[in-house]
Amino acid sequence: MTVLPTKVFGAGDDTVVLLHGFLGSGRNLWSLAKALARRRSDLRVVVPTLRGHIGAPPLAPGGTLESMAADVVRLGEQAGARAIVGHSLGGRVAIVAAVDHRVPVWLLDISPGPVVAEDTEAVLDALLAAPAAAASRAEMGRALEAAGAPGPIVPWLCMNLVRDEGGVRWGIDRARLAAFHRTESGRNLWPYVEGRGVDIAGCVRGGASNFVCAQEAERLEGVGARVVTIPKAGHFVHVDALDAVAEVLSSGLLRGRANPG
Known part of the structure; x- marks a missing residue:
């Protein structure tokens, strides 16, 4: 059994894992999970809380993205996950996890490059x-x-x-x-994508957020990702534009490549 606390939405045959951001918890993504399950009866959406966050096992001293991702790999294997969706830190954990659990990754307002948010x-x-x-x-x-x-x-x-x-x-x-955060946020994860074959299927970015710059968006498109920008939405794009994000994911998850939106 996974060590992470999880909540499941939907009862479909195809499992998707949703990962929250830094200082958050699985609860932050429950509304999105419900919206996805309503739109796609074929999906089973599993939402864990990452190690080190509230209600989850503690992060060991010197913890890394790899140590968080190891839990996600275990969860993905046990649940039979066919895709991972991650917001912010969750997206970066998803990239690292996908090295071992080889499934497509969708990013919510994050890219593989170093995090440069100023605040x-x-x-x-x-x-x-x-x-x-x-x-x-x-x-x-x-x-x-x-x-x-x-x-x-x-x-x-x-x-x-x-x-x-x-x-x-x-x-x-x-x-x-x-x-x-101070050691891991500055890491460049592009080598996982361009060198180790992690499949970034898509990225939903907030038009009012600085987390995914135009250059990163173009680079994502260069590796085949569908990049969708939601105008006026901030970094918490799934909160500012829940229906729009749910619609993009619903149309894209486990459906192969689509033209950029």
């Missing part, structure tokens, strides 16, 4: 500066904002809190995840 360091600094515990989520939220976390993402960060006697505390190892 991530400020978020990590605020997360590390916040107290270990607080009387309430609201109090922790105020502490995060005071430490420099942008207001709109504070509720998302607070999803990593768990109830404790007298209030809330962090359910993740913040320092370990921050160290992981």
Whole structure:
């Protein structure tokens, strides 16, 4: 059995794994999984929470993309997964996992190149500066904002809190995840695609996001990926444009190559 907590949507014969992003959890993709299962009765959508994230086994010191991907490979083999879809960090984990579990990968607002988002360091600094515990989520939220976390993402960060006697505390190892991000986000994963045969079937990018630049999109198209840009959507493209993302994935998953959209 996989060590990762998972939730399954749909009861089709073809299994697809959905992977969430950094500091998130499987819950972040439940709405997308439901939308996919509604559109495609042939699909069984498995949504795990990655190692090191809330509710999942801890990430070992010095953890890497490979150590996260090993769990996904195990899950994919056990579930008979025929494709992996990953948002942000989940997409990068999917690329590494597909070296061993040879299935097509769909990326949600991420590319194989080094991550260059400019605001991530400020978020990590605020997360590390916040107290270990607080009387309430609201109090922790105020502490995060005071430490420099942008207001709109504070509720998302607070999803990593768990109830404790007298209030809330962090359910993740913040320092370990921050160290992981600082070493792994700068890695260039193109050699996995262009040198080791990982199949990137498609990429859905947000038109208002800087995570997949025009050059990366062109390079993805060069290896046969279908690249779809959703105008006005940000990095959380599956939240900003749920129906559009679900429609692209529904039309593309396990259906072979299509013309770029």
